[in-house]
Amino acid sequence: MGPFADLDTVNVRPYLTVRINLTECCAMGNLHCSFCGKSDQEIAKLAAGPGGLHICDECVEVCQLVMNGTDAPPKAFDPTNWPTERLINALGALDATAESYKEHLARAVDALRERDVSWAKIAEPLGISRQSAWERFN
Known part of the structure; x- marks a missing residue:
């Protein structure tokens, strides 16, 4: 079933498209998670949302924690904690x-x-x- 088998798909926006290995499936260039800033090279899956926004599988897991009432680790989303190379690559x-x-x-x-x-x-x-x-x- 995969890591998202327990995901409440009823409440997930119906137009959100989950893409596996986005860089292999589409020649769209280097995409980044809109939440944590990781590139599609650093994560396993990337979901495309409206307006060119994206969320990675790791951030979806954090969202699941939040939806289940568990505190999410805010450190992952703070750019001051990102490596310099990720910050540079994420600017665009x-x-x-x-x-x-x-x-x-x-x-x-x-x-x-x-x-x-x-x-x-x-x-x-x-x-x-x-x-x-x-x-x-x-």
């Missing part, structure tokens, strides 16, 4: 992740605008003014 991926979040946010705002949601309503949860929201996303 971290930047791409930030850009991916921006693009995902922009698509969400576009969808809201298509539904005639006002700029004021969009601006409120972002903590910005209506004018700032319009300037940022229009």
